[in-house]
Amino acid sequence: xxxYEHIILERRxxxxxxxxxxxxxLNALNDALMHEVVDAATGLDRDPxxxxxxxxxxxxAFAAGADIREMAPQTYQDMYAAxxxxxxxxxxxxxxxxxxxxxxxxxxxxxxxAMMCDFILAADTAVFGQPEIRLxxxxxxxxxxxLTRAIGKAKAMEMVLxxxxxxxxxxxxxxxxxxxxxxxxxxxxxxxxxxxxxxxxAPVAMLAKEAVNAAFETTLAEGVHVERRLFHSTFALxxxxxxxxxxxxxxxxxxxxR
Ligand code: CO8
Numbered sequence: 001x002x003x004y005e006h007i008i009l010e011r012r013x014x015x016x017x018x019x020x021x022x023x024x025x026l027n028a029l030n031d032a033l034m035h036e037v038v039d040a041a042t043g044l045d046r047d048p049x050x051x052x053x054x055x056x057x058x059x060x061a062f063a064a065g066a067d068i069r070e071m072a073p074q075t076y077q078d079m080y081a082a083x084x085x086x087x088x089x090x091x092x093x094x095x096x097x098x099x100x101x102x103x104x105x106x107x108x109x110x111x112x113x114a115m116m117c118d119f120i121l122a123a124d125t126a127v128f129g130q131p132e133i134r135l136x137x138x139x140x141x142x143x144x145x146x147l148t149r150a151i152g153k154a155k156a157m158e159m160v161l162x163x164x165x166x167x168x169x170x171x172x173x174x175x176x177x178x179x180x181x182x183x184x185x186x187x188x189x190x191x192x193x194x195x196x197x198x199x200x201x202a203p204v205a206m207l208a209k210e211a212v213n214a215a216f217e218t219t220l221a222e223g224v225h226v227e228r229r230l231f232h233s234t235f236a237l238x239x240x241x242x243x244x245x246x247x248x249x250x251x252x253x254x255x256x257x258r
Contacts, residue, residue: 006033009040014051014198014257015191016044016096019058026064027057029109031087033067038090045094051198051205051257053094054190055117056101059183062126063110068135085109085141091116095206097197101190102126103183107165112141115150118209120176121190122168123183128176129165149216150176201239201255 008019018040020027027033037055044050057063066085074084091098091113100114103123111128114120130143138144139160148156151174158164168180181189197205207230214226234240239255246253 004036004040006030007036007040009044011050012191013195014049015194016040016047016050016053017191018044018053018055020056020063021058023058023060025067025069026061026105027110028065028067028069029063029113030067030070034085034087038087041091041094041098045096048202050096051200051202052194053096053098054101054187054194055098055113056187056190057103057106057110059103059125061105061110062100062102063107063113064105065108065110065131066140071137088113088116088141095209097194097205097209099190099194099197101186102128102177103186108132108139108143109141112139112143112146115146115176116142118212119178120171121186121193122171122177122180123186124168124180125183126168126171126177126180127165128171129163130160131163131165133161134163147176150174199255199257201237201243202257203237204234204239204243204255207234 006020006022008021010017010019018037020033020037022028022033041053041055044053098117100117100120102114102120103125105127106114107127107129108131111130114128130139130147132138132140144156144160147159155174159166166176168177171177172180211227211230214223218226242255243253
């Protein structure tokens with residue numbers, strides 16, 4: 001689809017595919033790119049024909065960070081007035097499941113963007129890190145919070161304080177990524193995984209996502225309560241009747257998907 005300068009937006013059946021496309025800057029995340037990603041993703045989120053979204057970069061880089069050239073001259077006043085990076089939060093409000101397919105560098109804002117997605121599939125070439133401290137700044141798109149929740153304090157603190165990176169194997173070992181696949185298979189695996197999700201009942205997938213996300217925002221007791229109420233609400237859907245009937249009749253379910 002046209003109209004975007006820094007990304008490519010495609011639809012593959014019920015899966016939306018957003019490809020970061022600033023190859024000369026290793027997909028560095030500038031303000032214009034942020035607006036395009038948010039615009040494309042919120043458009044897909046509103047589209048009942050789309051059941052899952054994949055966000056990916058290039059073979060060399062998912063994204064090598066926020067755009068250092070753009071940030072370098074900014075003052076505190078500029079950053080504060082623009083509430084720099086706040087726009088990215090829109091991605092965390094999507095209800096459609098969002099998968100990051102990461103190959104190559106996912107550094108700084110690139111790592112943070114991947115962590116904003118619902119889960120990360122990594123190529124064996126993926127490299128993750130929060131090297132901001134080497135530039136005299138700290139993570140600004142949620143890295144200090146999401147990395148810590150994902151991999152725990154010890155590793156997150158070491159990475160944020162030293163700027164060291166981790167490879168795909170370490171990222172999988174410590175729970176940052178759901179799965180590592182050969183680089184040549186990354187996009188196919190991500191699209192197949194997204195298609196699997198898009199084949200489920202769309203409202204149930206959204207409820208499932210909401211329930212898992214509650215684990216990050218609430219106490220255990222409150223989260224379990226939210227989960228139970230969301231679970232109860234699935235019984236208001238025809239898809240619950242269809243899913244359970246299909247099991248009992250030993251056939252594949254036909255979800256309404258909307
Ligand atoms: N911003 C802008 N341009 C970049 C960036 C970036 N983050 N990363 C790479 N580029 C550009 C390079 O400048 C270069 O451009 P040119 O050809 O015009 O010189 C081009 O991409 C290719 O890069 P390299 O030649 O460096 O490629 P290499 O393969 O040699 O190295 C690396 C790849 C290791 C990824 C290297 O480019 C690198 O270290 N990049 C920077 C990584 C980094 O530090 N990222 C963190 C950025 S800060 C951030 O994301 C969050 C900041 C939070 C601030 C909070 C404020 C509120």
